[in-house]
Amino acid sequence: DSGVTQTPKHLITATGQRVTLRCSPRSGDLSVYWYQQSLDQGLQFLIHYYNGEERAKGNILERFSAQQFPDLHSELNLSSLELGDSALYFCASSVGSASWEANYGYTFGSGTRLTVV
Amino acid sequence: DAKTTQPPSMDCAEGRAANLPCNHSTISGNEYVYWYRQIHSQGPQYIIHGLKNNETNEMASLIITEDRKSSTLILPHATLRDTAVYYCIDSGGGADGLTFGKGTHLIIQP
Numbered sequence: 001d002s003g004v005t006q007t008p009k010h011l012i013t014a015t016g017q018r019v020t021l022r023c024s025p026r027s028g029d030l031s032v033y034w035y036q037q038s039l040d041q042g043l044q045f046l047i048h049y050y051n052g053e054e055r056a057k058g059n060i061l062e063r064f065s066a067q068q069f070p071d072l073h074s075e076l077n078l079s080s081l082e083l084g085d086s087a088l089y090f091c092a093s094s095v096g097s098a099s100w101e102a103n104y105g106y107t108f109g110s111g112t113r114l115t116v117v
Numbered sequence: 118d119a120k121t122t123q124p125p126s127m128d129c130a131e132g133r134a135a136n137l138p139c140n141h142s143t144i145s146g147n148e149y150v151y152w153y154r155q156i157h158s159q160g161p162q163y164i165i166h167g168l169k170n171n172e173t174n175e176m177a178s179l180i181i182t183e184d185r186k187s188s189t190l191i192l193p194h195a196t197l198r199d200t201a202v203y204y205c206i207d208s209g210g211g212a213d214g215l216t217f218g219k220g221t222h223l224i225i226q227p
Contacts, residue, residue, distance in 0.1 A: 002160065033214045043161070043204075043217035056212035090160050092214070105151060106215065108160030 003027065004093050004109035012115045018079040021112045025072055025093030031055070032074040033094075033106065034066055038087035049074055081116045088113050119218030120144070121205045126222040135192040137221050139205030142186040148209045150181060152190045154201040155220070161204065164190065195225045 003026035013019055025032050034046040036059075045058035049068035060066075063081075068074040078085060092106040122140040129135040141150060151166040165172055165179045167188070172179045178191040192199055204220040 002162075004160075035214075035217075042219055045214040045216065048212055048214055050212070056214065058213065088158060092160075105163040105166055107163065110160050111158070113158070 002107050002109060004091060004107050006089075006091055006109035006112050008112060009110070010113050010115075012117060013081060015081055015083060015116055017081050017116075018077065019081065019114065021076040021078070021089050021091075021114075023074045023076070023091035023093075023109060025074070025091075026107050029093035029095055029107070030072065031094045032068055032072070033092045034060075034074070034076050035090045035092065035108075036087050037090060037111075038084075041087075043090070046076070078114070083116050086114055086116045119216050120207055121218055123203070123205055123218065123221045125219065126224065128224050128226055129192075129195050131197060131225050131227050132194055135195040135199065135223060135225070137190040137192075137203050137205075137223060138187065139190070140187045141205065141207040144185055144207040145209065148207045150179065150185075150188050151206045151208060151215065152177070152179065153204045153206065153215075153217075154199075155204070156198075156201040161217075164203075195223075197225050197227060199223065200225045 005024040007022045030051045033048045037043045046060040047066045048056040052068050066076045088111045090111045092108045094106045149166050152164040153161040155161045167179045181188045202220040206215050
């Protein structure tokens with residue numbers, strides 16, 4: 001158990017639908033990162049939140065959005081789902097500031113496997 | 118895109134040392150070298166990181182060349198459970214997170 005909790009572990013939904021993935025960071029970590037891993041793209045950084053505020057965006061589609069709540073858990077919302085959105089979605093947490101991250105790295109959750117049919 | 122270069126796959130016999138190379142010729146002075154691994158479809162697992170000195174922990178050793186353009190991850194006594202994709206990443210630990218390449222698929226042979 002890495003200390004980062006992701007729910008649900010598996011999700012099957014139809015095209016056009018909307019889903020919400022949840023991530024609880026490791027205790028004491030203020031930063032949450034979301035990654036998408038599909039077979040042909042590898043691990044792609046989506047978005048980063050620090051203490052409730054968006055810090056950086058990566059290759060995140062406009063149909064996707066995220067937020068981090070006061071208790072520091074984060075949710076990734078995926079809407080108007082397409083077959084190509086089928087992937088593993090990971091979140092990672094870290095203490096927060098750049099210097100701390102350089103020293104302590106990132107802790108990943110076990111992921112949510114999304115299948116769009 | 119990833120800034121590091123790794124061989125796509127490697128084999129190693131169980132019980133032997135596994136040496137995984139990585140080229141990071143464009144690394145900046147404030148960027149660390151991180152190594153992560155991903156076993157099957159599990160979440161990536163942190164192994165070790167370093168700036169310019171060699172590092173060792175309970176999982177592995179990291180050897181960084183003096184010019185910092187390349188490094189080697191050493192698993193001293195590989196076991197079957199070390200079969201995984203190993204990612205080498207250079208990062209300053211900034212807001213953009215880590216940029217993963219395709220990594221090296223290490224297969225430990227019995």
